[in-house]
Amino acid sequence: MRHYSSSLHGEEDDDHPLIHHQQQQETHQIWDPEAAQAAALLDDSIFYTGADDFPPLLPDFPCMSSSSSSSSTPAPLKTTATMSCSSTSSASSSAASWAALRSDADHDDDDNRRRYYNNKDHQVVNHQIEIEMASNNNDNNNDSNCCYDYHHLNNNNNNTDLQVDTPSGGGALSSTASMEVAHHAPPSEQGVDCCMDVMDELGYMDLLDTNDFFDPSSIFQGDHQNLLLPADLQPQHPDHDEQMMTTMMMTDNDNPTNNNGIETTTTTTATQLLQGAEEEEDLGSVFLEWLKNNKENVSAEDLRRVKIKKSTIDSAARRLGGGREAMKQLVKLVLEWVQTNHLHRRTTTTTAAADVSASSDPVPPPPSYTNQQVYQLVQEPGPDPNPIQGPWVGPPVPQYPDLAAGGVSVGYPPNIGYGVADPFARRTGPNFGNYPAAADYNQVIEPAPSWPGSQFAMFPAAESQLGSGQMHAFPGYPYLPAGMGLGGGDNSNTTLVRMGSSATKEARKKRMARQRRFLSHHHRNHHHHHQSQHQAAAGGGQHHGGFVEHPVGPTSQQQQQQQGNLVYWPPAHQGSSGLVAVASGPAPAADGSAVQNADRPGMQNQNTQRQGGGASEKRQGWKPEKNLRFLLQKVLKQSDVGNLGRIVLPKKEAETHLPELEARDGISIAMEDIVTSRVWNMRYRFWPNNKSRMYLLENTGDFVRANGLQEGDFIVIYSDIKCGKYLIRGVKVRQSGFKPESKKATGKSQRNGHANSPAAAANALPMAQS
DNA sequence: CACTCATGCAGGTGG
DNA sequence: CACCTGCATGAGTGT
Structure with missing residues (x-):
């Protein structure tokens, strides 16, 4: 066993041809659970009032x-x-x-x-x-x-x-x-x-x-x-x-x-x-x-x-x-x-x-x-x-x-x-x-x-x-x-x-600066929030207390039946261009309407879409009992679904929405599978990489296999705004003739690729994963 | 040029 | 020897 911590699942022992993509999700903020309600309202109703991207606003x-x-x-x-x-x-x-x-x-x-x-x-x-x-x-x-x-x-x-x-x-x-x-x-x-x-x-x-x-x-x-x-x-x-x-x-x-x-x-x-x-x-x-x-x-x-x-x-x-x-x-x-x-x-x-x-x-x-x-x-x-x-x-x-x-x-x-x-x-x-x-x-x-x-x-x-x-x-x-x-x-x-046009430029710079500050601040706050959360979740190794005992949301069976659409949220910068992949299982919805996504200005369009998705989910029976906040998503790459049992997480989102890591060994983090309610004890860590870091989610092999995830599929991580636990969902994207994009096509450019295209979403096959 | 990240691979560990 | 860990490299992309 090389798992950092005991997990509820067995070790990965076979190689799945898994595919990956790297998805860079625009910033999503984790809201304080207590404030989630209000935040959600603000998110949806207020913060995106402007048609402009964040900065302008x-x-x-x-x-x-x-x-x-x-x-x-x-x-x-x-x-x-x-x-x-x-x-x-x-x-x-x-x-x-x-x-x-x-x-x-x-x-x-x-x-x-x-x-x-x-x-x-x-x-x-x-x-x-x-x-x-x-x-x-x-x-x-x-x-x-x-x-x-x-x-x-x-x-x-x-x-x-x-x-x-x-x-x-x-x-x-x-x-x-x-x-x-x-x-x-x-x-x-x-x-x-x-x-x-x-x-x-x-x-x-x-x-x-x-x-x-x-x-x-x-x-x-x-x-x-x-x-x-x-x-x-x-x-x-x-x-x-x-x-x-x-x-x-x-x-x-x-x-x-x-x-x-x-x-x-x-x-x-x-x-x-x-x-x-x-x-x-x-x-x-x-x-x-x-x-x-x-x-x-x-x-x-x-x-x-x-x-x-x-x-x-x-x-x-x-x-x-x-x-x-x-x-x-x-x-x-x-x-x-x-x-x-x-x-x-x-x-x-x-x-x-x-x-x-x-x-x-x-x-x-x-x-x-x-x-x-x-x-x-x-x-x-x-x-x-x-x-x-x-x-x-x-x-x-x-x-x-x-x-x-x-x-x-x-x-x-x-x-x-x-x-x-x-x-x-x-x-x-x-x-x-x-x-x-x-x-x-x-x-x-x-x-x-x-x-x-x-x-x-x-x-x-x-x-x-x-x-x-x-x-x-x-x-x-x-x-x-x-x-x-x-x-x-x-x-x-x-x-x-x-x-002056210079004003625009400057404004942009300012916006960027603000955004950075914001992210930084948010990260800190978020960190505090998750620290305790993490301690609760990760403490004790594989047992996660409420996570396991009190799974939130529909049971896996219920979920199986619900077959809601899980929407792949395109990066913010994609704007409305695309939404996307539809996967099986209920899509997490916050407050019954939509998952609370990070309040990123640029996400306005997406937010709208997501709301729509939430509504759809709602119609499909998703119970609003879950107050999930979208944290990040990652289109799986080959290396993510391979036998390494680790998934590289988008740095930005990881740093923004996941607990801050002090040590490279990271932390144990319980991830509840939204579909099955099964809790996977994963490890969130980072590797020093040049002057930067690479954030990884380890011990993902079983999860990937269990969900039959392959390259091109994606995972979405949410946090429950009420109890603070993390939830993960594997979303399979299956299109007729689907073929993993080339390496170049994946990653950032991929965001505009199949996974994000409406057509893809329409063609995506729901995955009834058990 | 800086940054992210996919992944190759060297070294370590255990069977 | 197989597997795991973690680093390093370089492609891709944005600035």
Whole structure:
């Protein structure tokens, strides 16, 4: 006996012509059993809301819950946003400039994020869009730069708050159920450099929903200015998913009570503007209309000074659902901000402006930027369902820290609102199992952790011209056709807002990074989960306690009869192309509907398919008593089914979903055959391989023989989310004329091969294995 | 170029 | 000598 541990089965003694394939399964997460229920819901209902692959859904603009809010949120999100920019510094009446992308404020973002969210950022959705209002005249020290940082916190569903904070610490404005904007304290008396960091992460904002956020009536409801938001900006508990009115408020940090009345005017104008803009067909029209309405207030010079991170815009647009409509909405928002800021500046001679470089932006501001004001909008849940509408918040309330500490973690369901759940988000919650049903989280906000890095990192200092006075185009902005820039409609104001393709690249990188982080985190968590599990399962060698004694699911006989379809889940990247092999036996289903697959964004299509498969299984009698979570699958190769009695497992999935191995000898792991309920004591281990590892499942010979598995067949490993045990299923794929693919065809390329093809699935013969 | 993984094979062990 | 163990190599693939 060379088995590492005694097994329930005899040694393999004969060679089966077995075939193998290597299947690389996309990431599948194992959910905490306790949270499985909720997780499942989230998985299926929320995390894949976006059509995009995972990355895109990850919030570069977390606050923009794109369509999720509109489509699936039963409760209408009412967003009231009031924005006012009252520069406190002695800003010269620098005209507002137009949108120029700014990408050099990453540091600001980070700083702000830290400042406001502390270490709870993963719980909080923090978004910033930064618009820099460069001074009209770079040479003019009196020009003001206003930096608006709008951080959006969004807890669950529809509650949206924007908190305005001042980088200078002048008191972030915190509000409940409202969006606030605070100004930086004037950095200097000389002038006002206004740098608007406007909602980096619009994506998290429910209020940014195209239908709601830009609803003039909602945004500018009321002309309440200088309204103070409740100081106690307490994050709302997930349970408090009553509809929140979102109010965007602008706070003058310098002058809490400063209500110069400008805001009022601005508000009105903005409202009108937006109302008119909504009628427009496209961005150009929107912009043109805006220009017409504000030409007397805003000059081309003004427009030039406005800079927005292209990545921010890009992300925001995505969050808004992408496409022109989304972009239009975004443009409206930007215009709104510009207008507000501009008007504010023109009518205000404030001098105080937080020094951006000192407060939020490590990057030395251009010479012209003597001062900056950072307006931060923080979206957060407000305890009060009734938002303060349209209040122009005077005094900024530095609540962010409180917010974070106050319960961001508690109040903010990790996944809320975000279609794709940020893995981190899920983790953030102490127990996501307690999260409200997915249905309750149409407006899910991705926890900060997921995007923070990306979000802020997304803005490589692309816009070095900040303050240069040049019109900054948004290079390649996907949603803004060339010539249709924000300034495209006006002869004089021709600033073109474009999004850089680089933003896409960067976004991708960020996504990748996030994904890696996520996997890593998940792995750790998962590891903990399975450690105990493993101990229970593996401890004692071959006896597995409940595993054997309390087999889950139908008996082998039942299963034999059920003959459900076992679906081979194609790798995530395959998208919908293919599903696949149908095997005999009941397919594990989670909650009676579908096996919970890993929450991988890219798995969306597959997930759908799987759900369908689950339904099918259900119809075929599979009892939902099993809560199985798909962990990984492996198309068997010759070496897997040979007499070696070992199966090479896909590294990625193994590391992700199976217990972490400290030693190369690995661990004994009980695998219950789903079909027969027989428990196979296998060994999960790894071999050092160069600088990497090869993960193996050993003592598989008998299992393979028992199931008559051959090359091309596959095994699927699940975990029971309730008891944590592992289940394995051998799936035979038999096609007429089936012939194992060539070595080259197998493996990764094989994923697109027969095993994954619908035809294959259709032709796959159920295997009544006993 | 890095990584994964299929598998060849050398060395060890036991009958 | 047969079998097992585990390493090493290289093909295939993605970045």
